[in-house]
Amino acid sequence: MNLLIDVLIAIGLVVLAWQALVGGSLFRGIVMFIVFGLTMALAWARLGSPDLAMAEAAIGAGVTGALLMIAYWRLRALGASRPTPRSRLRARLALGVGVLSSVLVAMIGLAAVEAIGPGGEAGQALAAALPATGLGNPITGVLVIFRNLDTLLEVAVLLAAYVASRAALGDDKAALPLPPAQDAPLVGALVAVLAPLTVLVAIYLLKAGSQLPGGAFQAGAVLAAGGVLLMLAGRLHPAPLCGLGLRIALVAGTVVFSGVGIIMLALGQPLLAVPGTWAVYLIETAMMVSIGATLVLLFAGSAGLSGKALR
């Protein structure tokens, strides 16, 4: 029975990925991608990774679905309703690159399978070192304490993505067009309930993340989902300038994380050492704020946000 479930999920994922990418109808591809996200959450659940199932839920249901829908709307609004005809040469090149990439991925996968010996030494070392940190969730331990350079770089990559999107969109356009705001009574009632709830759930996920599955990434994604909801309902609007508060929110994760690490270096500890559980919470809170702000701004496609409409 277990095998049947896993095989069904695996086949479903491959078929959904193929259907999301294959041509035909653009909207069908978007819906297939949304369903792919749902199935991916099930796959993580089966693999015993509730943390990743949560992240998939928050990102997939809260941000990507709406982002793709709005991108579809923008494509049509900008008059790109017909996809450009494909060139045969490009298709052949893509096939070659695709095959080479698959071979590379397969080789890395094989190497990874062979590299991990029975028992997993890193896992044992983690289990031995975790109680001393006061954390109960091994994933938070790895992300914030044991392998925190990787996490710091991930937060920096998000910041870089925002800067790159600003560079790509340029300053001439204040913001990409958004569909007219939904101000139906039902949407207003939903926002009144859901927007405070996203903040509450984000703080819960952050707090729970030290002992149970959860953490800054999931919490930040939930916060971002709240921001996306406010934008769709017309309570938040894209703005041409990034306010001071938003600037602080954007860099908070990178600055606080590296700041704590550098202060520890000055105190004679190794670089990026984390002094205690309070520092873990401090870093995770800053990361949550940065992740939420960056995702909302990437969704808006604008430099900043404001409560008032531009036009």
Next chain:
Amino acid sequence: MSLLLPALVVFLLLNLVAGLWRVFLGPTAADRMLSALLFGSTTVAMLLVLAQWQQSPALRIAALLFVMLAAITSIAFVALTQGRVAARRAPAPPVEPRQ
């Protein structure tokens, strides 16, 4: 009892496969969107069953997140259809011809 929960998961997964046919077929965007929303509910049900079966209560929180955020995609979708009524320079209706 030990067989009931995995059997439920398989049943729900087969439901998903059957519903995929509707996403594939369409014909309108609304048909596809509705089946995607239905998949959301099915996924929540599966996560809840998996949480019980695999003794992994944190999966219930993933299910909670799906329930809480499911409405966002549908609001974005409604914006697509309302855009053509409200705005003059709005895009064509998101109803696609069969390919």
